Amino acid sequence: MTRPLILLGVSRSGTTLLRVILDRSAGLAIPDESFFVPLLARRHGREIDASAFLEDVARVPTIREWGLSPDDVASRVRSGMATGEAIAAVFGAYAERAGKPRWGDKTPMYMRHLSLLAQLFPDAQYVHLVRDGRDAALSFLEMPEGTFTRTWAHPTTPAQFACLWRKEVEGARALGRDVGPQRYREVRYEELVADPTSVVGGLCTWADIPYEAAMLDYTTAVDVSAKPHQQRLLRPPTAGVRSWRTEMSPADVAAFESVAGDLLGALGYEVSSEPHSRARPRLARAWYDARLAAWSAAASLVQRSPLWRRRHPRLLDA
Numbered sequence: 178m179t180r181p182l183i184l185l186g187v188s189r190s191g192t193t194l195l196r197v198i199l200d201r202s203a204g205l206a207i208p209d210e211s212f213f214v215p216l217l218a219r220r221h222g223r224e225i226d227a228s229a230f231l232e233d234v235a236r237v238p239t240i241r242e243w244g245l246s247p248d249d250v251a252s253r254v255r256s257g258m259a260t261g262e263a264i265a266a267v268f269g270a271y272a273e274r275a276g277k278p279r280w281g282d283k284t285p286m287y288m289r290h291l292s293l294l295a296q297l298f299p300d301a302q303y304v305h306l307v308r309d310g311r312d313a314a315l316s317f318l319e320m321p322e323g324t325f326t327r328t329w330a331h332p333t334t335p336a337q338f339a340c341l342w343r344k345e346v347e348g349a350r351a352l353g354r355d356v357g358p359q360r361y362r363e364v365r366y367e368e369l370v371a372d373p374t375s376v377v378g379g380l381c382t383w384a385d386i387p388y389e390a391a392m393l394d395y396t397t398a399v400d401v402s403a404k405p406h407q408q409r410l411l412r413p414p415t416a417g418v419r420s421w422r423t424e425m426s427p428a429d430v431a432a433f434e435s436v437a438g439d440l441l442g443a444l445g446y447e448v449s450s451e452p453h454s455r456a457r458p459r460l461a462r463a464w465y466d467a468r469l470a471a472w473s474a475a476a477s478l479v480q481r482s483p484l485w486r487r488r489h490p491r492l493l494d495a
Contacts, residue, residue, distance in 0.1 A: 179265070179272075180300045181265065181280055181282060181298050182279065182386070183282050183287075185288060185352075186349075187310070187341065187342050188317055189313045190313050191306055192285060194369070195306055195364075196209075201391065201392040202381060203389070204278060204279055205279050206279070208268075208282075209243075210239070210283060210284040210286070211239055211268075213264075214264055214284070214294070216233075217237075217260065220480060220481060221263070222260065224257050224258065225259075227254050227256045227263075232491075233486075234247045236491055237492070238492060241492045245270055250266055253266035253269060260297065264297060268280035279386065288348065295352065295356070300360075302359075302384055303349070304384070306366055307364070307365055307444060308365070308366035309366075310338070310346070310437055311335070311430060312419040312421050313342060314335045314338040314339070314433060315421060316419055317338055318333070328468075328469065329468045329469070335425070335432050335433040336433060336461060337465065339436035340436055341465065343437040343440050344469075362380065362383055367416070370414040370415060374390070374393065427450075434450045436462065
């Protein structure tokens, strides 16, 4: 199985920008967000039945949007193979169609499924893009309706987003400690947009994929006509597109920092407010964790159910 390169990052941390750049390497194909990895893993357990797996592949909208059919995947899977290998076969078919030898993924939702990724893809490399959580919060909380699925734990305030940001950043860094520096690399969004040539070149060397200067000339190659939240891809990497110092109210800054100020500081970001009592932030984080766990349990139950196929008719004919 080809070693995948998985981009990690909290939503609105610049992972789409990095995906677009790295996808322009001759050595790597990274499609738009996949969403289906936890779904297929839940439905097929440790090993697949090839017929059942392909039947589900035919019902996943993302796979159709990638221009793939079950026929493109069928020759790559067999009954009894590990589910991770079967899921990788879908990505492999996409990479082959793109004429690339290696595949990657960029789906911020998977920040909630890091242990699953590690189980499915035991040799994966991870690039974790970290952005100042306050700037990410500004971007996230202005996202238009309909651009992503709202969970029961969907943040609607800076403090709630701080709970998400802290949990996901800490989770990805813990994964990095587990797998080591040969398989995990942390990159700051602020450094990427300030010096993209150096940052992207270093990433390509680390990941052993070809670097070309043209990777940064993406602005005329992207189609964001149906994606109002990605219009900045029409511009080259630009520093300072969001600034919590001027755009976030002091009360919102304090609310975010009350939850995640210590992590901001540990990452080297400026912290503007005084330390707060830890009791209330701990309660907020516990409430967020409980809502997220409830959503995950409900989603898992629905996806494992035979009713899932009734709700998702075949989109592609084998």
